[in-house]
Amino acid sequence: PNEPPMVFHWFPFIGSTITYGMDPPKFFQENRAKFGDVFTFILLGKKTTVAVGPAGNDFILNGKLKDVNAEEIYTVLTTPVFGRDVVYDCPNAKLMEQKKFMKIALTTEAFRSYVPIIAGEVQSYFKRDPDFKGKSGIVDIPKKMAEITIFTASHALQGSAIRRKFDESLAALYHDLDMGFTPINFMLHWAPLPWNRKRDHAQRTVAKIYMDTIKERRAKGDADKELDIMKHLMNSSYKNGTPVPDHEVAHMMIALLMAGQHSSSSTGSWIMLRLAQNPRIVEELYQEQVKALGADLPPLAYEDLAKLPLNQAVVKETLRLHAPIHSIMRAVKQPMPVPGTKYVIPTTHTLLAAPGVSASDPSYFPNPGVWDPHRWQSDSVNAPTIVRNVVEEEEKVDYGYGLVSKGVASPYLPFGAGRHRCIGEHFANVQLQTIVAEIVRLFKLSNVDGGNTIIGTDYASLFSRPLEPAKIRWERRA
Numbered sequence: 371p372n373e374p375p376m377v378f379h380w381f382p383f384i385g386s387t388i389t390y391g392m393d394p395p396k397f398f399q400e401n402r403a404k405f406g407d408v409f410t411f412i413l414l415g416k417k418t419t420v421a422v423g424p425a426g427n428d429f430i431l432n433g434k435l436k437d438v439n440a441e442e443i444y445t446v447l448t449t450p451v452f453g454r455d456v457v458y459d460c461p462n463a464k465l466m467e468q469k470k471f472m473k474i475a476l477t478t479e480a481f482r483s484y485v486p487i488i489a490g491e492v493q494s495y496f497k498r499d500p501d502f503k504g505k506s507g508i509v510d511i512p513k514k515m516a517e518i519t520i521f522t523a524s525h526a527l528q529g530s531a532i533r534r535k536f537d538e539s540l541a542a543l544y545h546d547l548d549m550g551f552t553p554i555n556f557m558l559h560w561a562p563l564p565w566n567r568k569r570d571h572a573q574r575t576v577a578k579i580y581m582d583t584i585k586e587r588r589a590k591g592d593a594d595k596e597l598d599i600m601k602h603l604m605n606s607s608y609k610n611g612t613p614v615p616d617h618e619v620a621h622m623m624i625a626l627l628m629a630g631q632h633s634s635s636s637t638g639s640w641i642m643l644r645l646a647q648n649p650r651i652v653e654e655l656y657q658e659q660v661k662a663l664g665a666d667l668p669p670l671a672y673e674d675l676a677k678l679p680l681n682q683a684v685v686k687e688t689l690r691l692h693a694p695i696h697s698i699m700r701a702v703k704q705p706m707p708v709p710g711t712k713y714v715i716p717t718t719h720t721l722l723a724a725p726g727v728s729a730s731d732p733s734y735f736p737n738p739g740v741w742d743p744h745r746w747q748s749d750s751v752n753a754p755t756i757v758r759n760v761v762e763e764e765e766k767v768d769y770g771y772g773l774v775s776k777g778v779a780s781p782y783l784p785f786g787a788g789r790h791r792c793i794g795e796h797f798a799n800v801q802l803q804t805i806v807a808e809i810v811r812l813f814k815l816s817n818v819d820g821g822n823t824i825i826g827t828d829y830a831s832l833f834s835r836p837l838e839p840a841k842i843r844w845e846r847r848a
C-alpha cells in the first residue's frame with residue numbers, strides 16, 4: 371500500500387529492463403521528473419526501487435546492516451571472479467576487516483613510491499607502443515587506457531614480480547576473468563557457457579600464480595625486502611587471531627586489481643576524450659606544470675600532484691559526468707520507511723542508488739552537462755553549491771576500516787559512501803593524475819575531425835565506458 375509509484379511497463383518479467391539498460395541516467399531523469407526522487411521499476415522480474423538525490427544516496431548507502439545487504443546481490447558476479455571467502459563471499463564483518471588490511475597498505479609513504487613507478491610505466495608504454503610512432507596519429511583510446519591502467523596498477527600495487535608476468539601469462543588470464551564481469555551474468559553466472567568456463571579456469575590459474583608467489587616469499591623469510599600489498603596481507607591477522615590464509619590473500623589480490631581496473635581505465639578513457647574535445651585545457655595543463663614545477667619539467671613526484679589543481683580538477687570533473695558505476699544495488703532485509711515520505715520499501719524489493727543523478731542536477735551544478743574542470747574553483751560561474759558554500763565539517767563514521775565521511779551533505783559521490791565506500795579513491799586519483807600529467811608532457815590531443823563532439827556511453831558493460839571505437843588524434847610536442 372505505501373509502496374513508491376511504479377514505472378509503467380507492458381511485459382511482466384522484462385518490465386523496464388530494456389529502457390533502463392539502454393541508458394540508465396536518462397531513465398532515472400525521466401522517471402524522476404514524473405514521480406519524484408523515489409520510484410520502483412521492474413528489472414529482470416525484480417521490483418527495484420530507485421532513490422536519488424542526496425537524501426536517496428544517504429538512505430541507501432548509509433542503510434543499516436540489519437536493513438540492507440550488498441553481498442546477496444553482487445556475489446554471483448564477483449565470487450567466481452575473485453574466488454572464495456573474500457569481499458562478497460563472506461559476512462560483512464569479515465569484509466570490513468579485509469578492507470582495513472587492504473587500506474593500510476595505501477599509505478602516503480606507499481604513494482610516494484607509486485608515482486615514479488606509474489610515471490615510468492607511462493613513459494615506457496609510449497616509447498614501445500607501435501601506435502605512437504612518429505609525430506602524430508589517431509588511436510582508439512579505450513584499448514590504450516586499459517593497457518596503461520593494468521601496467522601501472524599491477525606494478526604499483528602488486529610489485530615488480532607480478533608486473534613482469536603481465537607481459538607473459540597474466541594479461542590474457544585477466545582478460546578471461548574479465549568476461550565474468552558482464553551484466554548477463556547476473557542471470558547466467560552459473561551456466562556452463564564458454565566465457566564462464568574460461569573465467570573459472572582463469573580464476574584457478576591466477577589464484578595459483580599468486581599462491582605460489584606467496585609460498586616463495588614465505589620461504590625467503592626476512593630476505594624478502596619488498597613491502598607491497600601482498601606482503602602486508604600475508605602478515606595480517608583477523609581480530610580473532612586467525613592469520614589471513616594464503617588463498618584469501620590471493621583472492622584479495624585479484625579483487626584489488628579487478629575493482630580498480632575497470633573504473634580507472636574507463637575514467638582514464640573519458641579524461642582523454644574530454645581533453646581531445648577541449649584542446650585548450652590540454653595547453654592549460656601543460657602551462658600549469660611549467661609554472662608549478664619549472665620549465666625543465668623534472669620527474670614527477672607525489673608532492674607535485676598537490677601543486678597542480680587543474681590536473682586534479684580534470685579527474686574530478688570527469689568523474690562527475692562519467693562516474694563508472696551508475697547503479698549501486700542493495701537487497702532489502704527489513705521493511706524500510708523512507709524518511710520524509712509515506713513510503714515503506716518491502717523486503718521483496720531491491721534498492722538502487724544512483725549518485726550520478728545528483729552529480730548532474732542543475733540545482734547543485736550550474737550548466738551540469740558542460741564538462742568544465744574550472745568549475746571546481748570557488749570563483750567560477752559554474753562553481754557547484756558545495757564549493758561555493760563550503761559545508762560544515764562532514765560527518766564521519768568508522769565501519770571497521772577507518773573513518774569515512776558519510777557523504778550525507780554531498781551531491782557528488784563517485785566513490786560511494788558508508789560501509790561499502792571505495793578504499794581505492796586515493797590510489798585512483800594518484801594513478802589518474804600521474805597518467806594525465808605524463809601524457810600532457812608528451813602530446814597535444816584533439817578530436818579526429820577537429821570538432822568538439824563527445825562520444826556516447828556504452829551501458830551494456832557493467833561500467834559506463836565510452837562506445838568503441840573512440841578515436842582521438844595525438845601530436846607529439848616539439
Ligand code: HEM
Binds near residue numbers: 694790
Ligand atoms: C567500492 C568507485 C577505484 C577498490 C567502490 C564503490 C564505488 C567505487 C562507487 C561503492 C560500491 C557499492 O557501494 O556497492 C570507484 C571509482 C574508482 C575506483 C569511481 C576509480 C576511478 C578503485 C580502486 C580500488 C578500488 C583503484 C583498489 C585499489 C574498491 C573496494 C571497494 C570499492 C575494495 C569496497 C566494496 C565494498 O565494500 O563493498 N568503488 N572505485 N576501487 N572500491 Fe572502488
